[in-house]
Amino acid sequence: MAAQEALRWRYGDVDDGNFAVRGRGVPVLVVLLGVLVCFVAVCLYLRWACHRYNNDRRAALPRYSSSSSAAALASPAPVAAGLDDDAIAGLPVTLYRPAGAGGAGAGATADDAAQCCCSICLGEFAEGDKVKALPRCGHGFHPECVDPWLRDRASCPLCRASLLAAAVTTKPGDGVGSEAA
Template sequence: MSYQQEPTTPFRWHYAEFDDSNFQIRGRTLFFIIVLFSVILVVALLFLYARWVCRSGHSSPAPAPAPQGLSLSTAQLAGAGGLDPATINSFPIVLHKLGSSGGADAECCICLGVFADGDKVKVLPQCNHRFHSDCVDKWLAAQPSCPLCRAELRADSLV
């Protein structure tokens, strides 16, 4: 058996030899490309619109309804913010000593930091819970209750 080799042509890559007539986009292909581009554009615009609505729509959220069985007086609703600075400053501040209190009182539940010897610790009058002074002052400016047990700390409830 004899094998015949076919004459080989050299592999030439010249820019002038490319025939780009096969790369023309016509008819149905052009239609599908336009539809695909339109769908992508519409989805992108809807995403941007939804993002804009979410950012600007929550500037004034509606108050949550009170759970059934609980009624708030108008005095409680009017002062639903934190305590005034004079009330916050009236709470006693003590220096923490190692070994003076153990267990849960050995750390601030707001910042989760352990009390070091000599830290300024504020003691809340209703429940005697202790917190770093800076931590609890920020909390009480926004909330009128103990961060741990939620005991009411307003001046009219301290009597």
């Protein structure tokens, strides 16, 4: 019974002196409050700076909208980074022959034997498949696989060798296929 009476207390019995902060507690609490305020201020500043940086980057990018006229007015025409259609069409296309077919005199090299699949679609070349060999590095791909890549980027998808100088020398007017792959 005495334990139950000890747990009972009335609001008026609580002395406010028990909650007083004395001695070193006051400066410690002030320092902790200052650190908390500084931390919140730094977090808010970083959030503001990141949003400002991202908004500046978004403003520099072209905006796309559903209306083509609004898009044309909002941003200039994008600059093509890849090759044009004439340069892509000027790249030599050959028929694939496996290294063992026709002996060594059939134009097969050790490099051809090592490359037996298109590294874009990962499909193996079959005898008679069309293969577009890039002039700088000699890597071969299916034309339908490599043409979209070359429209976007002027480099080999496998080794990233630049094709800009090679595209100038293999334009259709310069004699298609005159350059050995």
